[in-house]
Amino acid sequence: MxxxxxxxxxxxxxxxxxxxxxxxxxxxxxxxxxxxxxxxxxxxxxxxxxxxxxxxxxxxxxxxxxxxxxxxxxxxxxxxxxxxxxxxxxxxxxxxxxxxxxxxxxxxxxxxxxxxxxxxxxxxxxxxxxxxxxxxxxxxxxxxxxxxxxxxxxxxxxxxxxxxxxxxxxxxxxxxxxxxxxxxxxxxxxxxxxxxxxxxxxxxxxxxxxxxxxxxxxxxxxxxxxxxxxxxxxxxxxxxxPPNLSDLAARLAGVVGPSPAGKAGLKTGDEIIFVNGLPVLSRVDAFKRVLKAVNPELNILRDGEELSVRLVKGKDQTSGLVMDCDLEPDTLERIRRAVRRNRSGRALALSSEFGFPVLRAGLQKFLPGEKITVIPVKNRYFGGSIGCAGLLTVEDMSRAVGLAENSPDLVILPAIAFDHRGRDITGRNYMEAVGEYSLAVETI
Missing domain, CATH: 3.20.20.70 (Aldolase class I)
Structure with missing residues (x-):
């Protein structure tokens, strides 16, 4: 280079x-x-x-x-x-x-x-x-x-x-x-x-x-x-x-002691269900909304009981909440728009092995009416214990598309696997993942 x-x-x-x-x-x-x-x-x-x-x-x-x-x-x-x-x-x-x-x-x-x-x-x-x-x-x-x-x-x-x-x-x-x-x-x-x-x-x-x-x-x-x-x-x-997640419940992985969340009495295992009266969609959604809010009111579940807690904090001030990273709600909206834009009736979303459970949970929960199949892609290029999306290659994805049970009309690829030129870590362009199948393709 x-x-x-x-x-x-x-x-x-x-x-x-x-x-x-x-x-x-x-x-x-x-x-x-x-x-x-x-x-x-x-x-x-x-x-x-x-x-x-x-x-x-x-x-x-x-x-x-x-x-x-x-x-x-x-x-x-x-x-x-x-x-x-x-x-x-x-x-x-x-x-x-x-x-x-x-x-x-x-x-x-x-x-x-x-x-x-x-x-x-x-x-x-x-x-x-x-x-x-x-x-x-x-x-x-x-x-x-x-x-x-x-x-x-x-x-x-x-x-x-x-x-x-x-x-x-x-x-x-x-x-x-x-x-x-x-x-x-x-x-x-x-x-x-x-x-x-x-x-x-x-x-x-x-x-x-x-x-x-x-x-x-x-x-x-x-x-x-x-x-x-x-x-x-x-x-x-x-x-x-990786956190080994299978759902989108906004449970706290921990609370930093000297912080707004610590002072408010939040505990590990508490599940945030509302922020300022609006339901949360995922851990990432809850974390970001609390970060952006001024003195947010949180409704949480603790041992089956719903409680209301207010955090005293400024906009963009660290809350002290520690949460595993699951799914950005915008990802689901971008998938929905891609399906509509391409008028897809049989979309196929490819995921890493680590990310598959939460992406599947998100699609089932928030896009139940869409005909989208999500499958985990095994990283055969690197092999071993590698299961993250950033190291998937075009070769791995192309193999997964070829093995898909239902013939898709749109394939959605994880954008994190590609650089700003659209190339994977081996230098191949993302379009090559579906080149031999003549399918519509988007990266998200």
Whole structure:
């Protein structure tokens, strides 16, 4: 890829997702790293450290009313460790001067979060740190991440708390290597040291994983069970990723203690059914409507009893609600419009394996009169445990269309699998998924 095309992708990432990609450099070598399992021909981009001047240009595309994100990627750019960037302090200072009120979220493995860097972050204000600790044990962190600075990372939660920085923890669950107790102790460390939430990820493995790489033998159900048990021990919300959802009930996965939701007495397991008198459609719908509202009134179900609760908060102020991500109601409306636009009588919607249960639930609940069949697409290209929509390929989707029981007249594909040019991660255009079948196609 040319330097011009890569720079265009940086600007697209900033404009579309409010993500500032600054480097692909990483200073650890995680055994669960997805980039190490990519086959030849995958359209992923390695980004050298960008210059502060380039950052200034990228900031022209940022929406300061939303959090600015560093260290995450939803494009084909491989994310690296932000603190390896030689100009990280200058970059963060320029962002803060440009956007004095914007929340800056930065994801880090923590091994460069020494006192000097943490004091600097604290001085900027409005910083939120996502700490990928993975293990509270220096020994296990070295095993999992080949981290020569594991001691710095393990001390980071205490320093973040000491200097008053808001932070969230994350763990990639590898119990077949570290044991479940190590994961539990890492959650307890986050709890003791004031993390707002903890996310525990099921590791993803492809059929291209290096020979001899330990592959976990547990399923999402085991992870969900562990999370339910550890929630009883700690005060902070603990979330499983993927959440293994099968419905759209707006149940709370947790509540951040010092927050409007915490002060209002909301609890894990409460189900929001109305926001300001209007019924909610999904977890995502409830979360966003509460976020946008001023002092919203919530009707909730708790142990079969309906209660009314008012949250004291401003517009766009964080509510403290922690909810799993299910389905954006607008997705269903866009599907409905696509069906009508194409005058379809036999629409086929393709979904990831992880997303299939909630998409099916949404179609059954809100579009019962439409003739839409939804099927999960198995990721055969990557194989292994990969079940997300973003890594589906045209080859996977084309196979699914060919195996569909009812001959569709419209095929709806998950747009997240394609870049801004309409190409999947192997470089094939989405139209090729239905090319041999001569069908109408839309991406949503």
């Amino acid at each position: 040319s330097k011009t095309s890569l720079y265009d992708l940086l600007l697209y990432s900033a404009a579309r997702n409010n993500i500032l990609a600054i480097t692909s450099t990483c200073n650890v070598r995680c055994i669960f790293c997805s980039h190490r399992q990519n086959p030849p021909g995958i359209d992923s981009r390695n980004l050298p450290p960008v210059s502060p001047g380039q950052v200034d240009e990228m900031l022209d595309y940022i929406d300061p009313s939303f959090p600015l994100v560093i260290g995450e990627s939803v494009t084909r750019i491989m994310e690296g460790e932000p603190f390896t960037h030689p100009d990280i302090k200058e970059i963060l200072s320029r962002i803060r001067r440009r956007f004095p009120e914007t929340v800056i979220k930065i994801t880090t493995n923590g091994n460069l979060l020494d006192p000097d860097n943490i004091i600097f972050l604290s001085s900027l204000g409005g910083m939120v740190v996502n700490l990928s600790l993975n293990s509270a044990s220096e020994r296990n962190r070295k095993v999992l991440m080949n981290d020569s600075r594991a001691a710095v990372a393990v001390r980071a939660p205490g320093l973040l708390r000491e200097y008053g920085l808001e932070y969230h923890g994350s763990i990639v669950a590898m119990p077949h290597i570290t044991g479940w107790e190590d994961i539990a102790e890492t959650v307890r460390l986050f709890d003791r040291q004031g993390a707002r939430t903890v996310r525990i990820f099921m590791p993803g493995y492809t059929r291209f994983a290096p020979e001899g790489l330990p592959v976990p033998g547990f399923l999402p159900g085991e992870l969900a069970g562990f999370v339910e048990n550890i929630k009883c021990e700690v005060k902070i919300p603990v979330i499983a990723e």
